[in-house]
Amino acid sequence: MIVLKLGGSVLTNKNSSRAEINESNLSRLSCEISRFLDNNDEDLVIVHGVGSFGHPLAKEYEIGESFKDSEYLYKQIGFVRIENEVKKLNFLVCEELINEGIPVIAVPASTIFTASNKRISQANLDKFKQYLERGYVPIIYGDVVLDDELEMAVISGDQIIQYLAINLNADEVILGTDVDGVYNKNPKVYENAYLYERFSSLDDLDVFEDNINVDVTGGMVGKIRELLYLADFGINSIIVNANIENNVYKALKQEKVTGTIISKEELNEI
Numbered sequence: 001m002i003v004l005k006l007g008g009s010v011l012t013n014k015n016s017s018r019a020e021i022n023e024s025n026l027s028r029l030s031c032e033i034s035r036f037l038d039n040n041d042e043d044l045v046i047v048h049g050v051g052s053f054g055h056p057l058a059k060e061y062e063i064g065e066s067f068k069d070s071e072y073l074y075k076q077i078g079f080v081r082i083e084n085e086v087k088k089l090n091f092l093v094c095e096e097l098i099n100e101g102i103p104v105i106a107v108p109a110s111t112i113f114t115a116s117n118k119r120i121s122q123a124n125l126d127k128f129k130q131y132l133e134r135g136y137v138p139i140i141y142g143d144v145v146l147d148d149e150l151e152m153a154v155i156s157g158d159q160i161i162q163y164l165a166i167n168l169n170a171d172e173v174i175l176g177t178d179v180d181g182v183y184n185k186n187p188k189v190y191e192n193a194y195l196y197e198r199f200s201s202l203d204d205l206d207v208f209e210d211n212i213n214v215d216v217t218g219g220m221v222g223k224i225r226e227l228l229y230l231a232d233f234g235i236n237s238i239i240v241n242a243n244i245e246n247n248v249y250k251a252l253k254q255e256k257v258t259g260t261i262i263s264k265e266e267l268n269e270i
């Protein structure tokens, strides 16, 4: 089984405060996935990020922060507004994938997961398994979920891939994002950043820049943490640039592609 993640940076215009979809990327990637499925009968799960559809509202309503009892309804409205917004993006993604003949079916995280202090703590994966057994392609996305400790939390697509890859015994995990893979420091900030072909420890990041990365983009360090956790379980993953045509297709086909493999195995074992 393959878990494929399409990053919010690829499907949306992440820098915009308005919810904006990147239609050309979505239609190209839908074709690439469809082309792969035409000749392969592997099980596939798609996870997508939500970028500009989720992040601004999550920030505005401070979901995951503590709040007073009197603010409960306000927070609930924030929760459902975010849920509705990310669902809109998912609707558009599903529509495009279905038009390409892919039997995708949304299984929203808000309905199957509960978190405890922002980490998935309970899940009902029955629907995932049923749909997979019958040849559907379940699709899930970064979402809001009920949280036992914080009442509500935001769960990233990256946390979802980690959880699903372990609990559904994935053979392969592919992440499509907007850079070529993991660099020693943020390539969008530092021109002299270099790309790792293989990555096995956060120590490989430039420690000083690491802090900057967390503050400036949040993205990559959080991603790497989830993937290193998977690597501990022997599940390798690859990060590729999904803005480049055919990269996702090649990764699905297990063809050689520029990217970073996250693995803790010795090189000759891969």
Ligand code: ADP
Binding pocket: 006, 007, 008, 009, 010, 049, 051, 176, 177, 178, 179, 181, 182, 183, 184, 185, 186, 187, 188, 205, 213, 217, 218, 219, 220, 221
């Ligand atoms: P996505 O929305 O695709 O999941 P994110 O925006 O969350 O992706 O994370 C990808 C971003 O992480 C890149 O655009 C890049 O600017 C940033 N980044 C920060 N540090 C690094 C690093 N060391 N290597 C690669 N990318 C990094």
